Amino acid sequence: MSAILEVEGVRVRYRVKPALRALLEGGSEAFIDAVAGVSLTIGEGETFGLVGESGSGKTTLARSIMGLLRPREGSIRFRGRELVGIGPRALKAFRREVGAMFQDPVGSLSPRLTVRSLLSEPFRIHGLRERDLQGEVRRLLRMVGLSDEFASRYPHQLSGGQARRIGVARALALGPKLVIADEPTAGLDVSVQGEVLNLLHRLQQELGISILAISHNLNVVRHITDRLGVMYLGRLVEQGPTDAIFEEPRHPYTLALLSANPHPDPDAVADRLELSGEIPSPMERPSGCEFHPRCPFVQARCRESHPGIEGMERGHAFRCFYPVGG
């Protein structure tokens, strides 16, 4: 399996204090690292899932891969070509090959454009006016299982599931090789969620695309991804094949995340690793292992030094001195 996307040591930094104020006040940090050195590889035709709680840096990482944010450090290679630091023209060419689905199915569509305009916009942006736009719109609608009459509708006339289908069609309009789906099912009812995920899967099979799926819904991720990365405070604390991570999580945070998932069965025995506290602010990164203040298995060493990447057998890696299980 050859890699379509290789992310290496990416760090994305946000300024949290204006430069002048930082200079005058000195002392505290003027920046936070929302993504603090992430490496991952996505194979051809593979679905890679990114999970983690709000503020863990999932969306920031995705936006830097799409070229919407410039990483401060690291390298992002798409089919062997470096993306970090490329010019606007090359970036535009790259964006023809990567499709994006953003959070909020209805909110990510312009309320003032019809479905027809929304679906032909990617062609116009990329100067593909010579194509039969009407035909393309019909093709895309059919691809996502909607009838032609949807072309004249506005986003507010769509249900959540229909809007999501339009989002899928837009992402796939130019025949990308990689689709980045940020929370593809957030805000959808369970009865509709399956529909969208099945559609994505069918199209992935037909078109041979790779998918980077970001979600906080572990139940969804388990079914749709081949490999999984768990983010905490801007770092991947564990990654590996989805089955391996669900069956044998090694990082305590992954274990807590998995066990926090309430099971829809009143008699389920909740053998739960409950975490106290919340994800700390990246402005005040804890010393040593950044998970230590919340970790139930914390030891002295965890407070002092930062664990590197351990494991790596069968592609299952984690950052922890005292991994669970195994």
Place this chain on the structure above:
Amino acid sequence: MRRGAKGAVLEVRALSVEFSTARGPLKALRNVDLDVPAGSVVGVVGESGSGKSTLAGAVMRLLAENTRITAGEVRFEGRDLLRASNAEMRAIRGERISMVFQDPMTSLNPVLSIGTQMVDIQYRRDRSREEKNARAVEMLRRVGIPDAERRMAHYPHQFSGGMRQRVAIAMALETEPALLIADEPTTALDATLEVQIIHRLKDLQRSEGCAILFISHHLGVIAELCDYVVVMYGGEVVERGTVRDIFHRPGHPYTEKLLECDPARIADRSRDLPTIPGDVPDLVALPRGCVFAPRCAKAVDVCGRDAPPDVWLEEGHEAKCHLAAKAGGGAASGFEGGAASGAGPRAGAGAASGTAAESGAGEGAGAGTRTASGGAPA
């Protein structure tokens, strides 16, 4: 949740609510019955547009201007809230019934400190400033806010999402209400915080003894927290029962499908996930017969023709479905006497013996409307 059970803090009877829209009246709730027994947690589960939040809004009488309550009663502590004056409602809201909303950022005032807000909500109490402060700190501690005294001076934006929701819960419980309505209180929170909040709610419910009406679309949370469950679809209650009835022996095809669709219940990894084909019903132009029939894989002729009865399946468990009736469920016993139907907690005994007198008053009306409603939504 036995209907008409003694000891129910909240009894909703044959409640129907309409919104006037440009296309005509939108029938958001039709003939909804619901009981919340004292000290229990009742979950209302359903997808968007099923009427869950409208139900909560109707109980609190906090609905938009274009709302019309066309029928029914909301009995709380012996009176019908739908007929209470505005002044009476103000005395009840926050005092006897409190509410926790989905988004703690918008339900707290961003320009007042948490302490100020915690003290303000005690305006009805004859307490000194110091006592109110002490009580506020005490409540914040009880919901697990560390360093509560210092946190009193902080503003909502200085709290994280999980902490804000705890503050909202602390406020809701400060007055020791008889009923807490929680409308998707954990939807905006991450998984590890969701669990914290649910446990906190459960502990508080035990220690403070209030009843909770818990609205959610998250089946896992409902299974973990609730004693009784009401399943709503298209503005109707389609099934009710104990949490085990609903999750282990669903009697309505919609409940079955809903459970089936939850990826958390699918043990083996699958790329082909189940769905419910079709769309939610248009509540302005309702389908004839059963609201779920157009999407129901098991529908037969009668489903598209007549509105289904409430079928008694077992003590406290009923489903609004023709097929359940055919399968020989307790054959629409719900229509007689009202009190015989409905989900019974321990109320089982209490209600069976004690309802006769009690039911004379309100139940008759409840049962009557329900019978009449057989064909109403058509």
